[in-house]
Amino acid sequence: MKCTVAYMSGAGNLFTITNAAEVSPEDATRLAPFLCDARATIGQRTDGLLIVAPDEQGITVHFFNPDGSTGMMCGNGARCAVRFALDSDIVPPSPTLRLNMAGTSYRALLDGDHITVIFPPPRTLTDPLTLTVGGHPLTCAYVDVGSDHVVISQHELVQWCAATGSPCAVTDVAPRIRWHSAFPRGCNVNLYHVHPDAVELTTYERGVEAITGACGTGALATAVVLWRRREYPAQTIPILPPSGRMLQVHIHTEGKTIAALALGGPAEFIAHATVELPLQG
Numbered sequence: 001m002k003c004t005v006a007y008m009s010g011a012g013n014l015f016t017i018t019n020a021a022e023v024s025p026e027d028a029t030r031l032a033p034f035l036c037d038a039r040a041t042i043g044q045r046t047d048g049l050l051i052v053a054p055d056e057q058g059i060t061v062h063f064f065n066p067d068g069s070t071g072m073m074c075g076n077g078a079r080c081a082v083r084f085a086l087d088s089d090i091v092p093p094s095p096t097l098r099l100n101m102a103g104t105s106y107r108a109l110l111d112g113d114h115i116t117v118i119f120p121p122p123r124t125l126t127d128p129l130t131l132t133v134g135g136h137p138l139t140c141a142y143v144d145v146g147s148d149h150v151v152i153s154q155h156e157l158v159q160w161c162a163a164t165g166s167p168c169a170v171t172d173v174a175p176r177i178r179w180h181s182a183f184p185r186g187c188n189v190n191l192y193h194v195h196p197d198a199v200e201l202t203t204y205e206r207g208v209e210a211i212t213g214a215c216g217t218g219a220l221a222t223a224v225v226l227w228r229r230r231e232y233p234a235q236t237i238p239i240l241p242p243s244g245r246m247l248q249v250h251i252h253t254e255g256k257t258i259a260a261l262a263l264g265g266p267a268e269f270i271a272h273a274t275v276e277l278p279l280q281g
Contacts, residue, residue: 001277005035006084007042010076011265012213012243014046017084020053029068034278036066041273047205047212048074052081052090057105058098059085065207073102073146075216075263079115082108083267102146116264119145122224133176136163141225145261148187149221150177157191171211174204190218194231198238198246214241216263223249224258
């Protein structure tokens with residue numbers, strides 16, 4: 001059976017995307033590892049599989065990691081799904097679109113290739129959080145924005161590395177935290193460094209098991225921690241991921257509480273392909 005897919009970039013976060021008429025969500029866990037292997041078309045693997053279907057409100061988006069795991073929100077994936085749904089005529093043209101993803105309804109705003117998705121306040125925020133990693137305490141924060149994230153500042157990582165003698169790199173510490181017993185579902189791991197004009201962010205993603213070009217929910221979680229710690233002087237926070245494609249997070253507040261979060265950035269097509277799906281079993 002053949003399937004038509006698109007490959008998209010959400011600020012450097014790469015996705016394989018198709019509609020539910022091509023691949024059913026029920027088959028996606030099995031097919032995700034195959035469909036995320038896009039080396040023959042774009043020269044690399046993608047960071048996840050998105051399946052888009054129309055519904056009464058707008059679209060429903062199913063997200064699967066390359067290992068087939070599912071159930072979590074994907075911020076950049078949501079933005080790419082909106083662009084895909086409009087360009088594929090799954091929904092009629094509109095400056096706004098409602099999408100359902102990971103059991104929650106979101107609103108998207110469109111401005112050319114720039115897509116913004118509005119998120120509710122974080123479900124959980126724990127800051128500070130102290131984890132024992134490699135036999136030594138590591139200070140960090142935990143934020144659930146529909147996906148689980150640990151957020152670590154460069155300063156916090158340097159302190160832990162000095163105590164343990166470990167290499168001061170997110171690639172060394174991130175796998176230890178991703179599988180930490182404090183997180184039964186596992187977690188994504190974010191390392192940030194504040195610059196005057198932007199926040200540099202590196203994210204090790206659960207289900208990809210590697211650093212990705214960008215991570216939308218990681219950008220949201222990090223922005224929440226920066227806001228709480230008062231480490232950035234504005235409520236609109238530019239986030240610079242490894243891809244070099246800037247994301248913008250705006251924190252809407254009511255008094256001293258977060259009312260909503262907005263994640264904005266580019267969502268672009270890279271290529272299209274027709275692939276032969278493997279038979280089950």
